Ligand code: PCD
């Protein structure tokens with residue numbers, strides 16, 4: 001039985017397990033046009049639905065006339081709130097405990113709001129029908145500024161809530177107020193502020209933006225009248241949750257609903273929530289008896305689906321003269337638009353914003369967040385934000401810079417003296433989290449060394465002199481960012497969505513010939529789950545990753561899980577995958593021992609086999625064991641080889657990283673050039689380094705877009721000014737910086753393989769790095785704070801205001 005062919009190392013390599021830069025198995029299909037997206041789904045007799053949308057940001061809908069639309073050839077039906085009301089479906093619950101109009105019920109609250117749903121034989125007829133629906137509006141005063149929305153005489157936006165003083169998250173202070181969320185010790189923080197050597201105060205605004213995935217949102221609803229079964233294909237980041245929600249609001253029994261997320265062309269949080277299009281397609285399919293497809297165009301997507309950010313963060317940070325931070329105070333006004341449809345865990349109306357003490361050992365802190373209604377689109381948590389962590393990281397990383405200015409200190413040093421120390425983990429933060437692990441000083445030193453920080457500062461000093469001497473019109477900024485993320489929601493004890501605990505799952509079946517299929521409760525939108533999760537199984541049970549099929553997204557087959565967002569797949573489903581693998585391994589051990597005629601304890605695992613302890617020549621490969629599981633009656637062991645794990649993580653994971661951006665700014669044109677972008681990530685155990693690198697490139701490019709130009713902007717009348725790709729900045733290969741990636745590895749102590757999430761980190765970490773670079777370039781000329789996005793015009797204006805244009 002001696003294995004002459006391969007060494008242990010070769011056997012290990014053959015598995016393509018954890019740590020292997022395995023090529024993404026998905027890409028064979030994607031690069032050959034064989035992806036299967038929602039819009040690729042075609043069914044017999046399928047109809048197409050499209051929305052009549054409001055041109056007004058705030059108006060009363062006085063009448064809707066469908067006649068002309070119904071007369072258009074091909075138009076089959078026109079649904080309005082009146083049609084949905086008898087079914088109780090004209091409003092739907094949001095993930096934030098609010099409710100939202102499915103179709104305009106008497107009024108509209110934002111431009112682009114869904115008013116009527118036209119169903120036709122094809123997309124073109126539907127579009128003609130949309131044009132022909134006559135809607136009469138009576139415009140109402142518009143509020144797009146959340147501060148004005150809170151003034152006593154501000155127009156009442158949500159008339160449905162009038163007089164309601166209790167919201168989903170406690171008392172409401174004003175008719176446009178949604179919730180107040182407080183964390184930390186207010187009195188102690190005030191005390192620190194009033195006695196501190198130094199207090200820096202600043203308003204930090206993280207503007208409204210949008211994840212703008214390549215593929216827009218869409219679905220195909222198909223109600224089979226004979227079986228009573230509803231099949232719903234859609235771009236869902238949480239297919240199981242969608243099934244439960246559909247069941248609860250439609251009262252179709254859950255086993256009669258099958259939700260399928262096929263391939264998804266980027267989610268970025270945009271596809272977590274529930275949209276009117278889903279409800280209307282389901283109703284239209286029930287009414288017409290035919291499958292109904294709804295797929296947004298780009299404008300629909302940019303105008304009406306989950307926006308991101310729009311947080312006004314007022315900060316106060318206190319420190320000693322030497323720069324030791326003693327307290328942090330933060331008050332946020334969160335602009336939620338017309339409905340609070342923020343996709344946060346139920347108990348966290350401001351997401352995990354209370355990670356805003358960042359990577360620093362800040363003993364005392366207080367945070368309060370007020371959610372506000374305005375005449376803008378709902379949403380609020382998408383875009384690689386991991387539940388408002390991006391806003392939190394931006395806030396603290398700006399406040400550190402502001403404090404450094406006040407102390408006249410180098411901000412790299414200010415960070416270093418305030419970092420939580422390695423020996424302080426697990427670290428209890430003042431605002432409530434227990435950070436699992438970290439080694440910030442090591443990462444910071446590595447990063448500063450990699451970019452030769454000292455040399456950069458020397459070069460910058462010279463540049464400032466040259467600028468003052470009239471030798472150059474370009475300034476140089478060094479943007480520093482050190483972030484701590486919180487991902488992997490989350491422990492069922494404090495994280496749920498609409499009552500559904502945020503565990504996740506994996507089911508593995510080993511086939512008799514030793515290959516396998518694994519199904520997860522998560523769903524890839526481009527992250528490469530099929531590649532990476534197979535690698536975990538490969539290492540855990542010794543079957544080559546290439547012999548493992550991975551499936552997600554079909555609720556008829558996949559185990560229940562809460563889906564993919566908030567970088568939770570690796571921390572939660574990844575853990576479930578390891579745990580299910582270990583169950584299989586335990587059974588395999590019993591089978592091996594039986595086959596080798598020794599006691600269970602006398603065999604040990606060796607890469608891809610169980611061998612007799614002290615006698616490695618006597619072994620059974622996993623392949624042999626798999627066959628035996630189906631082929632022999634083994635006393636005390638059930639036939640078959642499969643397992644399922646539902647994993648409830650004991651804590652979140654806390655990835656971190658150090659990002660540094662070196663930027664050149666042209667004072668006269670406002671143009672920028674990214675000279676260098678260095679990104680060090682620590683996501684614990686790295687499963688697939690190539691995927692991680694790709695994630696960092698993607699997320700940092702989004703961060704670049706957000707910091708340097710991308711925004712969702714409205715005028716005072718609530719007109720959406722950036723609803724096309726002509727106005728909404730998306731970087732191309734021309735603008736995208738070149739990234740230098742790096743890493744350290746600090747495993748998560750509570751995760752079975754020590755992995756933390758990474759997908760969201762690069763957005764969280766890069767935005768402050770880009771923004772700080774802009775601020776840093778102007779620091780010597782007196783700039784303290786300026787709002788993103790730092791497009792050419794805004795940069796030019798900073799220079800102008802600082803008097804740099806002569
Ligand atoms: N340590 C580690 C970690 C991780 N990993 C890998 O990496 C990735 C990621 O992961 P994660 O972090 O766990 O995450 P997920 O859960 O999976 O995912 C999610 C994310 O993801 C990101 N990325 C991406 N990519 C792509 N391509 N697409 C997309 O869409 C996207 N999105 C975005 C977002 S936004 Mo939210 O939703 O806002 O909340 S959240 C998010 C995968 O594949 C995994 O496996 C590895 O390897 N290792």
Ligand SMILES: [Cu+]
Pocket residue numbers: 269381382383384385386387388565566
């Ligand atoms: Cu997020």
